[in-house]
Amino acid sequence: MGRFRSLSAAATIAMLSVISVSAGAQNVRDLDGQDGDVRVYQGEVKNAPTKYQVTVPANSALEIVAAATTQSQLDPYLKVRNVADGETLSEDDDSAGNLGARVYVFAENEMRVEIEVSAAEAADDNRKVGKFELSVRPTDWRPTPPRTITFGSRSEGRLINGESHVFHIQGQKDQRLVATLRAADGSALDSMLELRRGNATSGETLAEDDDSAGGTNGLDARIRRVLPANGTYTLVARGLGTTSGAYTLEIGDGAQRAAVPAVRELSLGVRATGQFGADEAISDDDGDEQDREIIYRLSADAKRTLRSNPGTLIIRMNTASSDSEIDPMLDLALETPLGRSIVASDDDSGGNLNAELSVDLSALRSEPDWLDRVRIVARTLNAVDGDFTIEAVRGQ
Structure with missing residues (x-):
């Protein structure tokens, strides 16, 4: 040699x-x-x-x-x-x-x-x-040649201590890239994933992630990014530290960034649904996703009902199914000239990681316009994707 x-x-x-x-x-x-x-x-x-x-x-x-x-x-x-x-x-x-x-x-x-x-x-x-x-x-190590992947595809492989696998993907401006690196069942891999501009591993790093996809061991990696321009992008998959093992790289369908309402309406007694990983994918000018939250305000009918008969308002946020891995979190906030002010929060009062807030509205008798400034913020604490339901009901 x-x-x-x-x-x-x-x-x-x-x-x-x-x-x-x-x-x-x-x-x-x-x-x-x-x-x-x-x-x-x-x-x-x-x-x-x-x-x-x-x-x-x-x-x-x-x-x-x-x-x-x-x-x-x-x-x-x-x-x-x-x-x-x-x-x-x-x-x-x-x-x-x-x-x-x-x-x-x-x-x-x-x-x-x-x-x-x-x-x-x-x-x-x-x-x-x-x-x-x-x-x-x-x-005797030999590099794994770069692979070309497409939106909506899956690719499997095995990473050895210190090794990186490189994938190239063609994207368009404002296309949403969701790439998830999952360790196979029984694999000791602690997944790491990087997104770089261009078709070289030395290109500008646009995003990187370690554990935000959760998974069986809570160690899977996910990158969510709105692509800034047409062209080739590079994904680099590797294991954290000395971890090795088999993996699957999953690429989302690449839907264009949708116009998501900044604030949604929530009616009394009507259960609404949402999804982290799609609905809240609002990005800034650089393509970085903002905080994972979906914001609601009370509908006009809900405000009329509550003004005429103030009482207790109960807000519930639950995981939508057993497949959803999110940990729901609720904030009750007020919009002020200085920004949003949180007045109450809850994580697990609804049981099984679900969130529930109970708010006394008796003060509305003297401040009926207060309801116009109420914002209900739905969040997830563990930064994984998943569905949820949210509803506002009158207390007994």
Whole structure:
């Protein structure tokens, strides 16, 4: 395998070389010419990333791991680029476990790559500097080729520790993309999903998600995004940390963004239905979905009835069926010149995670116009999709 000789396990351990690398990362360390299948280097991240270069032989792959040393608090981040054109080939934060980073790099033709070790952007200050150990070794791993998927389709696969699977999809401006990465039954996969612009994994990240789809273990990932333009988009599926396993990637039907009423009407004694994951998919100008809520106001008939005979108003929000996984939440709010003011909230008073609010309207005898400003806000606490019912009735 080019510069890497195939050795027995005992010989590999015997030839393990540990080489000290100076900190500062202003110079790029050349790793070619070092003997041994497994090569380990000591380095340190201070004020700048530490960089290395190595040649990947044709038709072969390298596994590259960066991990903090025993006494170090560093949270390492790995990025590998093609030296010839600067393209980012792979990057990772924690897939090696214990905050360690792992990437795999495959070369169809001989390729010179640059390895950059830095600190994860989200790391605490005490984890942004420190010593690390970098290991570089040949591997039988081969990348799964990018796949093309379409709206309304499903694709299955298996992710191995640190691996990413790439999917390309064609979309149109204002088309609604709902992509769900579900672990198969019995799979230990903790799903992670990213949406990027263009057909390269180094494109601009538009959205990413870990656990918002819930699922059997509460670890499935879902991205909901209104596409900003016509063109190709890339979905990157992987496992969080060291998790691996079989999965199914499900793509919604891609309906165009609908004009959803900002505020709906709720009549007394009439049960209305709603759906999180469709009805509330209102997005801002950048395509980011706003808070998952559906807002109601009382109908004109309901307000007339309540003004003529104030009493107790009961508002109930329930899951619509056993298949719905939402956790209903109700807010009673008033619209004011300074914005919406919540005056009462409920999560589980309706039993079985359902929400119920009971409101005394006796004050309306002196303030009948108060009802014009009432807003009933239906929400879900667990950010999963599902159907619900909502109704407002007079109390006894």
